[in-house]
Amino acid sequence: MAGIPPSTWTSDQPIVRVSDVHKSFGTFEVLKGISFDVRKGEVVCIIGPSGSGKSTLIRCINALVPVTSGTIRVAGIEVADPKLDKLALRRTVGMVFQQYNLFPHKTALANVMMAPLHVLGQNRAEVEVRARALLAKVRLAGKEDAYPGELSGGQQQRVAIARSLAMRPDVMLFDEVTAALDPETVKEVLVTIRELAEEGMTCLLVTHEMNFAREVADHVYFTDRGVIVEHGPPATLFSAAQDERTRRFLSQVL
Amino acid sequence: MTDPAMNGRPAGGGPPGEGGHPGDLPVLLPSALSRTGPETRLRPAHAWLLCGLAAVALPAWAQAGSGASSPLEVVIRWAPLLLTGFAFNVAISLMAMLLGTLAGTGLGIAMLAEGPVLRRLAWTVTQVFRNVPWLVLLFFVMFLVPFQVTVLGVRVPLPDWVKATFGFALPVMANVAEIVRGAVRSVPTTQWEAAESLAFTRRQILWRIILPQCAKRMLPPWMNVYALIAMATVQASIVGVTEMLTLTAQVHAAEGGRPELFAPLYGFALLCFFLYCYPIDRLTARLERRFETR
Ligand SMILES: Nc1ncnc2c1ncn2[C@@H]1O[C@H](COP(=O)(O)OP(=O)(O)OP(=O)(O)O)[C@@H](O)[C@H]1O
Ligand SMILES: [Mg+2]
Numbered sequence: 001m002a003g004i005p006p007s008t009w010t011s012d013q014p015i016v017r018v019s020d021v022h023k024s025f026g027t028f029e030v031l032k033g034i035s036f037d038v039r040k041g042e043v044v045c046i047i048g049p050s051g052s053g054k055s056t057l058i059r060c061i062n063a064l065v066p067v068t069s070g071t072i073r074v075a076g077i078e079v080a081d082p083k084l085d086k087l088a089l090r091r092t093v094g095m096v097f098q099q100y101n102l103f104p105h106k107t108a109l110a111n112v113m114m115a116p117l118h119v120l121g122q123n124r125a126e127v128e129v130r131a132r133a134l135l136a137k138v139r140l141a142g143k144e145d146a147y148p149g150e151l152s153g154g155q156q157q158r159v160a161i162a163r164s165l166a167m168r169p170d171v172m173l174f175d176e177v178t179a180a181l182d183p184e185t186v187k188e189v190l191v192t193i194r195e196l197a198e199e200g201m202t203c204l205l206v207t208h209e210m211n212f213a214r215e216v217a218d219h220v221y222f223t224d225r226g227v228i229v230e231h232g233p234p235a236t237l238f239s240a241a242q243d244e245r246t247r248r249f250l251s252q253v254l
Numbered sequence: 255m256t257d258p259a260m261n262g263r264p265a266g267g268g269p270p271g272e273g274g275h276p277g278d279l280p281v282l283l284p285s286a287l288s289r290t291g292p293e294t295r296l297r298p299a300h301a302w303l304l305c306g307l308a309a310v311a312l313p314a315w316a317q318a319g320s321g322a323s324s325p326l327e328v329v330i331r332w333a334p335l336l337l338t339g340f341a342f343n344v345a346i347s348l349m350a351m352l353l354g355t356l357a358g359t360g361l362g363i364a365m366l367a368e369g370p371v372l373r374r375l376a377w378t379v380t381q382v383f384r385n386v387p388w389l390v391l392l393f394f395v396m397f398l399v400p401f402q403v404t405v406l407g408v409r410v411p412l413p414d415w416v417k418a419t420f421g422f423a424l425p426v427m428a429n430v431a432e433i434v435r436g437a438v439r440s441v442p443t444t445q446w447e448a449a450e451s452l453a454f455t456r457r458q459i460l461w462r463i464i465l466p467q468c469a470k471r472m473l474p475p476w477m478n479v480y481a482l483i484a485m486a487t488v489q490a491s492i493v494g495v496t497e498m499l500t501l502t503a504q505v506h507a508a509e510g511g512r513p514e515l516f517a518p519l520y521g522f523a524l525l526c527f528f529l530y531c532y533p534i535d536r537l538t539a540r541l542e543r544r545f546e547t548r
């Protein structure tokens with residue numbers, strides 16, 4: 001079931017289409033009309049100052065946060081539809097968080113296996129083979145039986161990525177997944193994401209790693225105070241930003 | 255101080271109404287005992303005081319009694335019966351704990367429900383049963399629950415000790431509900447978000463991810479509730495249930511109500527409960543410490 005897009009979606013259409021999304025918490029408007037597309041296999045980065053609504057935006061895409069108005073379509077699923085099948089959406093979209101959020105009472109292997117077993121109801125033996133392969137892929141072979149508390153931040157984050165991939169999602173969302181890591185371990189996580197991107201996984205990343213965005217992203221969006229100020233391919237955006245706000249932000253972080 | 259209880263059990267007053275002489279103890283016959291009137295039921299309440307006194311008077315145990323049979327002999331002679339009574343205390347407490355834990359888990363989860371109606375209802379039930387004396391709940395259950403129920407045409411008798419079990423299960427339920435709610439709330443919401451992102455249902459998240467994480471956290475307070483309920487089961491003697499304290503009073507009466515037998519007999523009850531509850535208490539403390547350092 002997972003990964004098979006509903007018939008309304010064809011691969012020549014954007015796999016993620018965000019149209020005029022507004023989001024308010026009470027009277028405070030965090031997103032003020034955001035629109036963008038992500039095509040299948042693309043790597044899109046969202047950058048912007050703290051508090052600009054990046055996390056809120058990315059959480060709207062897998063319906064962790066309901067939008068106030070506007071529409072989001074993910075592989076043919078209308079996210080803002082009140083009759084949304086959240087479980088179907090979340091089988092299609094994987095998400096990795098800044099704080100890893102592994103299940104502390106389960107080993108690395110069990111963390112990876114849980115969702116395919118209990119959500120997709122897949123065969124245990126097959127799931128285990130796949131989970132071991134995924135852990136090897138994120139360079140954690142040998143750590144299968146370690147509990148999250150016994151792993152470094154970077155290792156935990158790679159388990160979290162493997163856990164998400166085990167659901168065979170069509171789109172992966174990453175919300176500042178390296179922000180809580182030591183500089184040395186940031187690299188190992190970025191390498192993993194880069195490999196994923198190279199394999200053709202559709203990735204939407206919120207990141208402060210400008211070099212990573214520059215090298216890996218197909219498209220970069222700069223957001224500030226709930227709007228997309230400017231966007232373009234990294235080569236253009238990073239070296240020839242048009243907007244004053246973008247230039248100021250880039251001069252601070254680069 | 256000791257007089258009222260002594261006078262409460264004059265010779266021949268043991269288990270009243272059976273027409274027997276003092277030595278004629280009704281052995282465990284719950285149905286027969288349940289017929290004892292409430293006026294006699296209230297007397298063992300004094301045992302609470304005596305438990306305290308027994309602790310003070312324990313040293314006197316050894317010296318006392320040179321005449322008929324020494325206190326030690328009396329205790330040894332009646333020990334099997336008294337221990338049977340204690341077995342009832344243990345059985346009542348274990349069953350109350352089982353029922354209360356099952357109901358309390360459900361109630362605690364209901365307090366976390368998304369629907370406000372269920373949530374408020376569960377919260378109210380929990381607060382009510384947590385904030386009334388256990389003895390009052392026990393009285394309510396004893397007098398509200400019939401002595402038998404008819405299930406599918408079959409009459410099932412409900413002996414007093416079973417009713418008492420329900421009575422004790424209520425406060426256990428409320429306390430367990432609070433333990434469950436508190437433990438679930440102590441798990442960071444990021445765990446819920448991570449699980450939701452993996453397409454787990456709310457129920458799966460609760461049972462597979464959240465509750466297993468807080469099982470350890472819930473264990474010490476849960477054991478604490480058990481130790482309290484085990485000690486509280488002696489309150490069942492107040493409503494006429496044959497358990498250790500009731501039997502102790504009856505044995506004392508059967509032995510002619512000799513004052514020097516107080517300390518040994520009630521001291522024996524004290525010892526049984528202490529030997530049962532103290533290890534639980536130590537284990538609880540040890541687990542608490544271990545989980546804290548983790
Ligand atoms: N659940 C919420 N309730 C109320 N306000 C919220 C909520 N979530 C986010 N906000 C507010 O929305 C604004 C945007 O938050 P968001 O986390 O999306 O920013 P961000 O761009 O991800 O920032 P950062 O780079 O620091 O992660 C912030 O001002 C935040 O306080
Ligand atoms: Mg954020």
